[in-house]
Amino acid sequence: MKIFSYSSSGYDGELVQIEINIFTRSLPGIDIVGLPGGAVKESKVRFRSAILNSGFDFPKGRVIINMAPAGERKEGACFDLPFACRVISLELDKNNTNDYLILGELTLDGRVRKVNGVLSGITKAFDFGIRKFIIPKDNLKEAILLGKGEIYPVESLIDAYNVILGKLDYFKDTIIKKKEIIDNLDxxxxxxxxxxxxxxxxxxxxxxxxxxxxxxxxxxxxxxxxxxxxxxxxxxxxxxxxxxxxxxxxxxxxxxxxxxxxxxxxxxxxxxxxxxxxxxxxxxxxxxxxxxxxxxxxxxxxxxxxxxxxxxxxxxxxxxxxxxxxxxxxxxxxxxxxxxxxxxxxxxxxxxxxxxxxxxxxxxxxxxxxxxxxxxxxxxxxxxxxxxxxxxxxxxxxxxxxxxxxxxxxxxxxxxxxxxDKEYSCNARITPGDVDNYCLLKDSTKEAFISGANKLSLSSRGCHSVLKIARTIADLDGSANICEKHILEGFTYRRYGDEDYYFN
CATH class of the missing domain: 3.40.50.300 (P-loop containing nucleotide triphosphate hydrolases)
Structure with missing residues (x-):
């Protein structure tokens, strides 16, 4: 069994494997290695208390927890639950061949609190091939958005342990409650x-x-x-x-x-x-x-x-x-x-x-x-x-x-x-190479465009801007072609700013 967590560094973040080793002949203690941040270093106090207060035995000897890869700094409190699950599930490793992504902050009495970046963590883990996700119950609505994998919402460390034992089923309802927006501004x-x-x-x-x-x-x-x-x-x-x-x-x-x-x-x-x-x-x-x-x-x-x-x-x-x-x-x-x-x-x-x-x-x-x-x-x-x-x-x-x-x-x-079939979805993002394909002008419209561009002394970017605006105006009119009236209206929105920024 492998347990992973997620470090939310940037948009992609980093998937972190939690490894453990116990030295029974050493002085008792907990060492967390793999460039832990401040909140991760403090985690050993939280997850040890949560384990004992939840009725589990804490291993005797020195507990070494490694977060791989070790070269990236890890921040946040989302490592509490995976650390605790790694400790209490040592005896289950041989019988359980599943990989889990586990996220959650622990209180001292073993309850699981909401954390940030759950959707990012699940997305990253799914791309890595992980299909089982143990997450805080308060993050459930966020976690099911991807619509993939088995989501196990837990409220306590005991719930997480029962998931690993196979005693709890994953969440099967995919109904997403959307916020009803009431806007009185018109x-x-x-x-x-x-x-x-x-x-x-x-x-x-x-x-x-x-x-x-x-x-x-x-x-x-x-x-x-x-x-x-x-x-x-x-x-x-x-x-x-x-x-x-x-x-x-x-x-x-x-x-x-x-x-x-x-x-x-x-x-x-x-x-x-x-x-x-x-x-x-x-x-x-x-x-x-x-x-x-x-x-x-x-x-x-x-x-x-x-x-x-x-x-x-x-x-x-x-x-x-x-x-x-x-x-x-x-x-x-x-x-x-x-x-x-x-x-x-x-x-x-x-x-x-x-x-x-x-x-x-x-x-x-x-x-x-x-x-x-x-x-x-x-x-x-x-x-x-x-x-x-x-x-x-x-x-x-x-x-x-x-x-x-x-x-x-x-x-x-x-x-x-x-x-x-493009990377963009709106007219403003049309690339320079695609302008000729999507903003094609007929001969009569070309004359109006050339005349207006010369009159306003537009740069190349300015010319493309007018063409994109005209394309949008044509879409609002339901027209497949850009007509002269669309071009002329487009120029009115580009009149200010290229020479004098104020009223002229």
């Missing part, structure tokens, strides 16, 4: 601002990055707050990836263990670089990874530290974040869509009809340069937001979230079918 609540609603609809449909800029109080944050009401449901693979990251970060709730809607993360402008990109002593995912398959919302992006803004370049381009430290190199997925809002200038009065901007042109340029050309170049849709008139504010409500969501879901399904 786009119909926003009077006017139809261009903003349209831009958000296109951005969400095609997975495009979005920037809304304008004076304070015109409805930028108000519009962004309505985005959850139009988001489509994630695919099964996307939901598993997202849930796996949240499990590693310890963000999953016990009752609802699957994240099947795109997450939206709103980090504070005072967030640290480590909190954004991840890492740290425990190597946890940061905000950009928690936004995987969802949205990262930076309200007033110019107020964030320059290092944080520039740290978005790699994940926006490669959809992952690499964390290189002196002792360890890991990575986390980071396929998020960036949503940013900004004032037009430091005093926020630029573009205000009744406001007076006191900023010089140099100050305005310095304000926008904080974002940087590299980040701006990766934002497909840029929309200036102006204040609406009192008449518009008292007018008739526009489209509601239900109508917009139906359009979004239809366009998203078209893209998922179109890119079913």
């Amino acid at each position: 786009f119909a609540d926003i009077m006017g601002q139809e261009s903003v609603k349209r831009g958000i609809e296109i951005a969400v449909s095609g997975g495009h990055n979005l920037l809304l800029f304008g004076p304070p109080g015109v409805g930028k944050s108000l519009a962004v707050s309505r985005i959850p009401s139009i988001l489509p449901v994630l695919t099964k693979n996307e939901a598993l990836e997202t849930t796996r990251i949240w499990s590693l970060a310890g963000k999953l709730k016990t009752e609802y263990a699957i994240i099947d809607t795109p997450p939206i993360r709103r980090p504070h402008h005072g967030a640290s670089l480590e909190g954004m990109v991840g890492g740290g002593k425990l190597n946890r995912p940061g905000e950009i990874s928690l936004a995987h398959n969802g949205y990262l919302f930076l309200d007033e992006i110019a107020e964030y530290k320059t290092t944080i803004i520039q740290s978005l370049r790699e994940p926006l381009e490669e959809q992952k974040i690499s964390l290189n430290r002196a002792s360890l190199s890991t990575w986390f997925p980071a396929n998020f869509r960036l949503i940013a809002t900004s004032n037009p200038c430091p005093c926020a009065n630029l573009g205000k009809e009744d406001g007076i901007c006191m900023c010089s042109e140099k100050e305005i340029r310095r304000y926008w340069k904080k974002m940087g050309g590299a980040i701006m170049d990766r934002i497909d849709i840029r929309i200036p937001v102006n204040a609406i008139s009192t008449k518009e504010m008292l007018g008739v409500k526009g489209r509601d979230s239900n109508e917009i969501r139906e359009n979004v879901e239809r366009a998203v399904n078209i893209q998922r079918e179109r890119f079913r």
Whole structure:
């Protein structure tokens, strides 16, 4: 019988085999080797007490526990249960030929507590050929998401021992209770601002990055707050990836263990670089990874530290974040869509009809340069937001979230079918080599595109961006071909930012 555990270092993590040897002629004690972290070193106190308090005998002599491979550092309290099971099952080794993945933290009286990274551990172990998983009962809903192998939820060390003896059967119910989302925020609540609603609809449909800029109080944050009401449901693979990251970060709730809607993360402008990109002593995912398959919302992006803004370049381009430290190199997925809002200038009065901007042109340029050309170049849709008139504010409500969501879901399904054999699933991720295949233009449309690109002096990335936006607009219209009207509308979202970042 072999017992394995899991060390959640990065997204992939490391499968750890638990080995034991007992020297009966040595002084009593417990030695844990294999680069144990602080919580793992303290584990010997917890699992010894749990074994004795559960009615088992603890071996006399010196207990040596090895965690292989020994070259990788192991952190976390999930090793308590596998250590204890390894000790109390020594006599069963000859009669039991099964391999087990065991995860769980032990209390001093032998109860099993919830741990992080269970879904990742089961995924890793299944790929390694392990089919039996002993996990805390509070992690059950997370553990059954993969839908493979035999899951044994346990509440105590005694339960785990009975599983190894073959006295307890595995969990056979695969019903997953999904969280029912009730969102009272509706786009119909926003009077006017139809261009903003349209831009958000296109951005969400095609997975495009979005920037809304304008004076304070015109409805930028108000519009962004309505985005959850139009988001489509994630695919099964996307939901598993997202849930796996949240499990590693310890963000999953016990009752609802699957994240099947795109997450939206709103980090504070005072967030640290480590909190954004991840890492740290425990190597946890940061905000950009928690936004995987969802949205990262930076309200007033110019107020964030320059290092944080520039740290978005790699994940926006490669959809992952690499964390290189002196002792360890890991990575986390980071396929998020960036949503940013900004004032037009430091005093926020630029573009205000009744406001007076006191900023010089140099100050305005310095304000926008904080974002940087590299980040701006990766934002497909840029929309200036102006204040609406009192008449518009008292007018008739526009489209509601239900109508917009139906359009979004239809366009998203078209893209998922179109890119079913690709590594990406939305128009914004079309690679340069595939642009000609999926964004083919007829001769008349080509002339409109060339004229618009020359007029705005777009770079190659800018031209591809317009084509991808036009592809999304065509999908929203249900059109297989990109028409001239789709191209012309696409140019309106790329007008700002390549020469002057502010109103021109």
